[in-house]
Each structure stands twice: as structure tokens, then as C-alpha cells.
Amino acid sequence: MNTPWYKQFWPWFLIAVPVITLIMGVVLVRLAITTEDSLVVDDYYKEGKAINARLDKVANARRLRITTDLTIDNGRIALKFHSGIPQEGNALKLTFHHVTLEEKDTEVLLSRDATGTYRGSTDNDLSGKWRVSLMPMDEAWKIQQTLTLPYGATIRFNP
Numbered sequence: 001m002n003t004p005w006y007k008q009f010w011p012w013f014l015i016a017v018p019v020i021t022l023i024m025g026v027v028l029v030r031l032a033i034t035t036e037d038s039l040v041v042d043d044y045y046k047e048g049k050a051i052n053a054r055l056d057k058v059a060n061a062r063r064l065r066i067t068t069d070l071t072i073d074n075g076r077i078a079l080k081f082h083s084g085i086p087q088e089g090n091a092l093k094l095t096f097h098h099v100t101l102e103e104k105d106t107e108v109l110l111s112r113d114a115t116g117t118y119r120g121s122t123d124n125d126l127s128g129k130w131r132v133s134l135m136p137m138d139e140a141w142k143i144q145q146t147l148t149l150p151y152g153a154t155i156r157f158n159p
Contacts, residue, residue: 057142061159070157079118090137092118097131
């Protein structure tokens with residue numbers, strides 16, 4: 001008994017494979033055109049010079065022998081210096097750069113209290129993996145580490 005071709009399985013299967021491939025190709029091209037990759041840097045030379053400047057700031061923090069303890073608990077941040085404490089008592093910038101999502105980056109201003117501990121707070125969710133950097137307002141030195149938060153204990157935050 002002969003059935004017409006359109007009632008057979010194999011012709012429809014052979015037609016479906018290129019049609020599905022074409023649809024997926026259009027979807028991928030649309031995604032490639034409409035989304036932006038924030039991790040790609042356009043000016044590599046300028047970025048390289050900035051990396052060298054950051055390394056100089058880290059070396060300056062090592063030369064000043066800065067040692068600190070960092071505590072982060074539910075958005076409340078405390079930073080205690082053991083050595084290399086800034087004499088001026090100016091505020092410090094603690095910057096959280098998310099390793100993959102640029103829109104989650106945040107900066108916290110830490111001010112010194114009467115006990116010499118620098119404190120600040122943020123309402124942003126800090127769970128996940130972060131590149132954390134600490135600098136004074138004049139950006140004379142820099143301490144940076146990669147941290148996974150939340151972290152239950154005190155973090156040795158040293159250059």
C-alpha cells in the first residue's frame with residue numbers, strides 16, 4: 001500500500017533539519033548583534049598603561065607595609081589597620097568589581113570612627129566572586145584581592 005510522501009516520516013525529518021538550523025542561525029545572529037560584551041576592551045594600549053599604573057600603586061602599598069583586616073557582614077563593612085595606617089584620617093574608597101557583571105560593580109566610601117576603624121555600608125548584594133580594591137581618596141596606593149562573599153570570618157586584606 002503506497003501512502004503519499006507528505007504522510008511519511010522521513011521527508012518531514014529531512015525538511016525539519018535545515019529549517020531548524022536556519023531558525024537557530026537567525027536567533028544567534030540576532031543575539032550577536034543586539035547584545036554587548038562588556039568584558040572586551042577597545043583600547044588595549046591605554047588599558048596596558050593603566051595596568052602598569054595600578055601595579056605601581058600596589059607596590060607603593062607594599063612599600064608602606066599596609067596590613068588590614070576587612071569584615072563584611074550584611075552590607076556593613078569594617079576595615080581595621082594594623083600597620084601603615086593613613087595619618088590624615090581621610091576617607092577611603094573600597095570598590096567591588098564583579099568578575100563578570102559590570103552592572104553589579106559598586107563603590108563604598110569608608111570613614112574613620114573614633115576607634116580608628118574605617119566603616120561604611122552598602123545596600124547592594126555582595127554575594128559572589130568580586131575583585132575588591134582599597135584606595136585613599138588621592139589614590140596614592142592600592143590594595144586589591146579577589147574575594148568570594150559572603151565570608152564568615154575576618155579577611156586579611158593586604159597588598
